[in-house]
Structures are given as C-alpha cells and as structure tokens.
Amino acid sequence: MSGTQFDLARLQGSRIVSVARLASGRPDTEFLCFGESDQKSPAAAIGALNAALARGDTLYPDVRGLPPLRHALADYLTALHKQPVAESRVMVTASGMAALSVALSAIVRAGDRVVLHEPAWPNAGNASRLRGAQVEPIALSARQDGSLHLDLEALDKALAGARVFILNSPNNPTGWTATEDELRQILALCRRHGCWLVSDEVYSRLVYDGRDAAPSVLDVAAPDDRVIVANSFSKTWVMTGWRLGWLIVPEGVRDELSELIEVTHSGVAPFIQHAGLAAIADHVTPPAFRAHCAEGRRIAAEILGQVPGIRYASPEGAFYAFLQVDGLTDSLALAERLVTDHGVAIAPGIAFGESGEGWLRVCFAVAPARLARALDRLSAGLRAFRETA
Numbered sequence: 001m002s003g004t005q006f007d008l009a010r011l012q013g014s015r016i017v018s019v020a021r022l023a024s025g026r027p028d029t030e031f032l033c034f035g036e037s038d039q040k041s042p043a044a045a046i047g048a049l050n051a052a053l054a055r056g057d058t059l060y061p062d063v064r065g066l067p068p069l070r071h072a073l074a075d076y077l078t079a080l081h082k083q084p085v086a087e088s089r090v091m092v093t094a095s096g097m098a099a100l101s102v103a104l105s106a107i108v109r110a111g112d113r114v115v116l117h118e119p120a121w122p123n124a125g126n127a128s129r130l131r132g133a134q135v136e137p138i139a140l141s142a143r144q145d146g147s148l149h150l151d152l153e154a155l156d157k158a159l160a161g162a163r164v165f166i167l168n169s170p171n172n173p174t175g176w177t178a179t180e181d182e183l184r185q186i187l188a189l190c191r192r193h194g195c196w197l198v199s200d201e202v203y204s205r206l207v208y209d210g211r212d213a214a215p216s217v218l219d220v221a222a223p224d225d226r227v228i229v230a231n232s233f234s235k236t237w238v239m240t241g242w243r244l245g246w247l248i249v250p251e252g253v254r255d256e257l258s259e260l261i262e263v264t265h266s267g268v269a270p271f272i273q274h275a276g277l278a279a280i281a282d283h284v285t286p287p288a289f290r291a292h293c294a295e296g297r298r299i300a301a302e303i304l305g306q307v308p309g310i311r312y313a314s315p316e317g318a319f320y321a322f323l324q325v326d327g328l329t330d331s332l333a334l335a336e337r338l339v340t341d342h343g344v345a346i347a348p349g350i351a352f353g354e355s356g357e358g359w360l361r362v363c364f365a366v367a368p369a370r371l372a373r374a375l376d377r378l379s380a381g382l383r384a385f386r387e388t389a
Contacts, residue, residue, distance in 0.1 A: 011126050015351035019335045023345035030374035033335075033345040035172060036240040037319070037365035039292060042285045045239065048278035052271035063267040064258045065092025065246070072280045073246055080212065082219040089223065089248050091258060092273060094265045096202045096232030096245040101127050102260045103228045103247060104164070107196050108133050112163035115195075117150055119322070119352035119359065121172045124200065128164070136162070139355035140176055142324070147313040148176045152185055159193040170203040170214050173352050173361040174322045175315020177207060180215040187220055187227070196226045202245075203318040205236040205286045208294055212287075214317050223251040235319075236286050237279040244268060244276045293319045296364030296371050303375040309386040319365035322349075325382065327389035328358045334385055335360065342381035344374050 016033055023029040064070065074087040093099040100123070108114060110132025116125055118137035125135045138158055140148040159165060167186060169178040178186065190197040199217040207214045221227045232245035249257055261267060279285070300321040301314045312323040328334060331348035339345050349359030362378065364371055 009130055011129065014122065015332050015335075016347045018332070019339060019345050019348065022336055023339045026339065026343065028343050029339055030344045030370065030377060032363045032366065032371075032374050032378075033347045033361075035320070035363060036234070037238055037289070037292070037363075038367055038370065039238050039289065039365070041239045041242065042237055042279050042282045044278040044282045045237065045242075045275040049271050049275040052274040057270045057274065059270065061267040061270045061273065063261045064254065065090065065268065066270060066273045066277070069273045069277045069280075072277055076280050077218060077248070081216050083221075085218060085248060086223065086251065088254055089251055091247040091249060091254055091261065092268050092276075093230075093245045093247055093261065094268045095243040096200070096230055096234060097123055097127075098243070098265055099230035099232070099245040099247045100124055100198070100200060102257070102264055103198050103230060103249075104128055104131055105260050105264065106257055107164060107198075107228075109163075113161060114164045114166060115155070115158045115162045116166040117155075117168070117171075118354075119171075119173055119349065119356035120166075121168060121200075122351060122353070124166050124168070124198075125353075128166070133163070137353055137355065140171075140174060143313075148174050150176070150178065150182065150186075152182070152189070155186065156189050159189055159195050162193065162195050164196045164198055165190055166198045166200065167217070168200040170206060170315075170317025172203065172318055173320050173347065173349075173356070173359075175318045175320055177214050177315075177317040180219060183215055183217055184220050187217065187225070190226065194226075196228070197221075199227065199229045200231075201229055202232040202235050204231065206290055206293055206319055207317045208290075208297060208314075209316070218248065225250065233276055233279055236289070237282065238285065238289055239275075239279065242272055242275060244272050293365050295368055296366065297321075299368060299371050300362065300364045300375060303372065303379060307379045307382050309389075310382060319363060321362040321364055322359055323362070324359050325385070327386070328360075331357055331360060334381075337385070338378065338381040341384070342377045344377040344381065346378060 335348040347361040349356035
C-alpha cells in the first residue's frame with residue numbers, strides 16, 4: 001500500500017532528534033544536545049529496583065501510584081515548599097511528559113487556546129496541539145546582557161479567553177526562573193481570567209543562588225486553585241531513563257483523574273516506583289548533582305565568555321547554556337555543521353519555537369573534562385561561523 005495517505009495525526013519532527021541522528025553515526029561526537037547528564041543514578045534507587053524485581057513485585061499497580069510513594073512525595077514537597085501538600089493530591093505518572101499529557105487530557109478540549117512562554121520545550125505545546133488546541137506562544141523578552149524575563153502585561157492580554165497557561169520554571173531551554181512575586185502575579189492573572197495554570201517544575205531543584213529549590217506555584221497557590229503541577233525524578237535524582245514522574249492536582253479530584261492514567265499508561269511499574277521511593281530518601285544526590293551542574297555552569301561561562309559574537313548570561317536555573325549568536329538565522333544548519341565539521345552536537349534554538357531562532361542550547365550537566373573538550377569544539381565552530389557569516 002505504498003503511497004497511501006493514512007488519516008494519522010502528525011507533528012513536525014524534533015530538530016534536536018535530527019541533530020542527534022546525524023551525530024549518532026560519528027562516534028567521536030560530543031553529545032550536549034539532550035537534556036540529561038552523564039552522571040549515574042543513585043545507588044539506592046538501583047538497589048531498590050533490583051530488590052523489588054527479586055521479590056516479584058511486577059504486578060499491576062494502583063494507577064494512582066503506590067501508597068508509600070504518594071505519601072513520601074507529599075512529605076517531600078511539604079518540607080520543600082511553603083505550604084503543605086496533601087497525599088490526596090498526588091498522582092504518580094510514567095515520566096514528567098506523561099504527567100503533562102494526563103494534565104492536558106483533563107483540561108484541554110478541541111478549539112481551546114493554550115498559552116505558553118517561548119522559547120519552550122516543544123513537547124508541551126505539541127501535546128496541546130494533539131488535543132486540538134490552538135497554541136499561542138509569548139516570547140520571553142531578552143535583556144541587553146542576554147538574560148530573559150516574562151512580560152506580565154503581554155501575558156495578561158494573552159490570557160483573555162484562554163483555557164490554559166503552561167508555565168515552565170526553571171525553564172528549558174533558557175534557565176529563566178520566576179521569582180515568588182512573579183508566580184503570585186501569574187497566579188492572580190490566571191485566577192482573574194478563569195484560566196488553568198499548568199506548572200512544569202522538573203528543574204525545581206537546579207537553582208544556583210543558594211536555595212534548595214526554585215520558587216514554586218506550590219508556595220503560593222491554594223489547594224482548590226485551578227492549578228496542576230508536574231514534576232519528575234529525571235533531573236533532581238539523575239534518573240532520566242527511568243520514566244517516573246508525578247502530578248499535584250487540586251484537592252478532591254485525584255481519584256477521578258486517576259482514570260486518565262488508566263487509559264494513558266495504566267500506571268507505573270511497581271519496581272520503578274520502589275526505586276523512586278528510595279530516591280526520595282536519598283538526601284545526598286540532589287545537592288550533589290546541583291553542585292555538579294554548578295561546576296558545569298562555571299565552565300560554560302568561562303569558555304563561552306571568550307567567544308566573540310555571542311551573548312550569554314549564566315542561567316538562574318536548569319542545566320543549559322542558551323546563547324544568542326550574532327548573525328545566526330538558521331540554527332539547525334549551524335547545529336548540523338557543528339556535528340560534521342567540529343564533532344559536537346548541540347540543540348538548535350529553532351527546536352524551541354520561532355523565538356528561539358538565532359540561539360543555541362548546550363547542556364552543561366556532563367563531566368567537567370568532557371564538557372571542556374566539547375565547549376572547545378563548539379567555540380571553534382562558532383568562530384568559524386562568525387568568519388563566514
């Protein structure tokens with residue numbers, strides 16, 4: 001049936017994946033294009049998973065999540081933030097992306113307007129589009145030093161008639177991190193417009209100002225607000241491939257919404273959840289990984305600060321260097337050239353929306369020696385681009 005046009009939903013292919021596929025055939029390439037570290041997951045999580053498998057803990061789980069994990073997450077978040085989080089609001093999901101998918105399934109209908117700030121991780125907007133929503137991006141505003149901020153007046157205008165605002169702070173790819181005062185203002189705008197607020201907080205523990213966590217919507221919202229918070233084990237505990245996340249939903253709807261997990265992925269493997277329970281009890285990994293990323297952030301600033309023609313401000317959060325390159329109008333073409341000519345894979349800014357064009361995203365959460373080697377290659381590539389631009 002070659003050539004048959006099937007009636008299938010389609011999304012534009014990921015530009016990050018296209019760069020990674022090009023790099024995969026070149027074994028000497030340094031990969032800084034994905035949002036993950038080369039550090040190991042916690043030994044306690046690995047041990048808990050193996051123990052759970054050994055005792056045969058492989059049956060269907062409660063789709064809401066194992067009760068001990070739900071209680072542990074509630075206690076963890078209550079200790080981390082300024083207001084208590086009840087276990088009755090916790091849902092365990094198969095990754096942070098699954099958490100966002102369940103949240104959007106609950107509240108987005110065909111024809112709804114979904115507002116998000118951009119540059120943005122593309123999956124949230126694409127998950128909204130798959131549900132028939134109209135996605136409206138608001139570009140983060142760039143300051144002269146390369147740092148970014150969210151224009152709250154523009155957000156106020158965009159939220160008129162909108163169904164959902166998707167917030168990601170600390171932000172992928174930019175590292176922009178909302179202050180507690182900004183979160184209060186964002187929440188107030190959502191309340192005034194009768195708009196849901198979906199907050200993606202997977203980078204919440206990766207901030208570099210001495211705090212243990214970034215300001216969270218959980219610090220300012222009431223349990224009955226139209227607010228859903230998504231998070232994941234991937235970044236805090238270096239568990240990207242484990243696919244384990246969670247949702248915090250308004251009080252009184254958790255058990256009903258669990259039916260969406262049932263029809264989305266039917267719960268998370270219990271042995272993975274036991275690994276998550278062990279990770280939460282590990283109080284060493286989160287600060288140690290943050291310190292590791294802080295060193296990568298320092299190295300990135302030192303090396304990239306010597307490259308002419310770029311504007312780069314060290315991020316407030318997350319683990320990416322997001323740099324603006326003078327004269328760059330095709331970030332994908334440059335990213336591909338960096339692979340083929342210089343042996344380094346980074347993410348093109350266009351992968352994060354039209355406002356990301358002219359920028360590049362570099363993950364600095366890798367081992368220092370590897371990062372320095374990769375950034376030297378990137379620097380050489382940027383200098384070569386500037387010479388021909």
